[in-house]
Amino acid sequence: MQITVTKEFEFDAAHHLTKYYGKCERVHGHTYKLLVTVSGELSNNDMLIDFIILKRVVKKYVLDYLDHHDLNTLFENPTTEKVALWIWDKLENLDSLLIEELDDPNLDAEIKSYLTSTENIDKSNQNNKISLKEIKLYESKTSYVTLSK
Ligand SMILES: [Zn+2]
Numbered sequence: 043m044q045i046t047v048t049k050e051f052e053f054d055a056a057h058h059l060t061k062y063y064g065k066c067e068r069v070h071g072h073t074y075k076l077l078v079t080v081s082g083e084l085s086n087n088d089m090l091i092d093f094i095i096l097k098r099v100v101k102k103y104v105l106d107y108l109d110h111h112d113l114n115t116l117f118e119n120p121t122t123e124k125v126a127l128w129i130w131d132k133l134e135n136l137d138s139l140l141i142e143e144l145d146d147p148n149l150d151a152e153i154k155s156y157l158t159s160t161e162n163i164d165k166s167n168q169n170n171k172i173s174l175k176e177i178k179l180y181e182s183k184t185s186y187v188t189l190s191k
Pocket of ligand 1: 057066070
């Protein structure tokens, strides 16, 4: 049996499509919804991942670049597919990003000691117990792109 954990995020961004003829070639905005799903094994605290740490990683590597930005400054043709692929690329090495996050001196000491006591994020043994499983990027309530492995 496989267990997955998903966290939802939202960000607002402007864009216009450059290889498209129609109203989407004009500048407009979306409130994108991003669902990040990770898979792995339960640690000895009966959790797969701490949502707080996942949130910090997604904010730092994804949302800070996209939220309230003009996506055309980052992508030549910012379709939802292209943005989703970029997000996947940023989060692909999730295990190392999570470990790196634990080294952030700003991370609350209590959370840090709690998390380093679990098996999932063990700096001495990067055993890939947590990996990125799927992302869904919603451009609207009914239109979204899925990437999964
Ligand atoms: Zn659009």
